[in-house]
Amino acid sequence: MIELSGFSKSYTGSKNRFAASNVSITAADGEITGLIGVNGAGKTTIIKAAAGLHFASAGSVRIDLNDTATVSAEILRRSVGFVPDKSRFPKNLTAAEYLDFTAECYGLPGKEKEAAMKRVVGECFLGGQLSKKIAALSKGYCKRLAFAAAIVHRPHNIILDEPFEGLDPEQIIHFRELIKKLSRKCAVLLSTHIMSEAQFLCSKIYVVSGGKIAASGTAQSIASLYGAQNLEEAFLKITSQSKAGRSADEK
Numbered sequence: 001m002i003e004l005s006g007f008s009k010s011y012t013g014s015k016n017r018f019a020a021s022n023v024s025i026t027a028a029d030g031e032i033t034g035l036i037g038v039n040g041a042g043k044t045t046i047i048k049a050a051a052g053l054h055f056a057s058a059g060s061v062r063i064d065l066n067d068t069a070t071v072s073a074e075i076l077r078r079s080v081g082f083v084p085d086k087s088r089f090p091k092n093l094t095a096a097e098y099l100d101f102t103a104e105c106y107g108l109p110g111k112e113k114e115a116a117m118k119r120v121v122g123e124c125f126l127g128g129q130l131s132k133k134i135a136a137l138s139k140g141y142c143k144r145l146a147f148a149a150a151i152v153h154r155p156h157n158i159i160l161d162e163p164f165e166g167l168d169p170e171q172i173i174h175f176r177e178l179i180k181k182l183s184r185k186c187a188v189l190l191s192t193h194i195m196s197e198a199q200f201l202c203s204k205i206y207v208v209s210g211g212k213i214a215a216s217g218t219a220q221s222i223a224s225l226y227g228a229q230n231l232e233e234a235f236l237k238i239t240s241q242s243k244a245g246r247s248a249d250e251k
Contacts, residue, residue: 032202
């Protein structure tokens with residue numbers, strides 16, 4: 001379970017401007033919860049807080065009922081698997097060396113580590129790529145490697161920032177099915193700007209606009225609330241209303 005309650009984040013040098021303001025969301029176990037919004041809406045700020053990469057300026061972030069401000073780094077690290085929108089790998093390592101290093105960081109012992117690496121190589125279709133230097137991997141295979149590294153320790157929560165970015169249609173289909181499979185045993189929180197993927201995958205969706213939650217619910221309920229035929233049409237109405245509201249506040 002992932003829960004943000006009244007979460008606000010202001011970065012150094014911008015005390016009166018919040019990248020996220022009074023955000024409350026819950027990603028339940030066994031479900032896929034989505035964040036959708038335009039670039040700069042605040043999705044990544046929320047995602048990084050859920051992954052424990054920064055802490056709240058106000059409010060709280062809870063992972064499996066533990067507040068990230070008090071939970072130990074070790075517990076948080078083992079509880080969360082995070083795939084950022086752009087992964088930064090040590091490109092002089094092979095894919096196998098990087099996976100081995102990641103598993104070591106999670107404290108997996110010998111045989112358990114070997115079994116875990118074999119499992120994620122199969123789940124992420126990395127066979128035939130393990131001996132290659134990361135610098136030689138395609139963008140799609142780098143995304144597969146990022147997924148494999150994120151789930152090698154069987155985390156209770158999986159956090160994905162733009163997981164379909166840079167993938168071709170075949171790869172999107174594969175990772176869509178993998179995310180659905182993983183969600184059966186954990187909570188999945190993902191951000192995306194691809195409306196069709198959010199509508200297809202997510203049991204609950206939060207629309208982020210201007211650092212705030214502008215709407216939430218199922219794709220169908222959000223569309224119905226805004227008199228729209230689909231999520232995409234509702235999203236355009238929500239974000240245009242939010243922009244109009246911010247412009248009025250600034251006058």
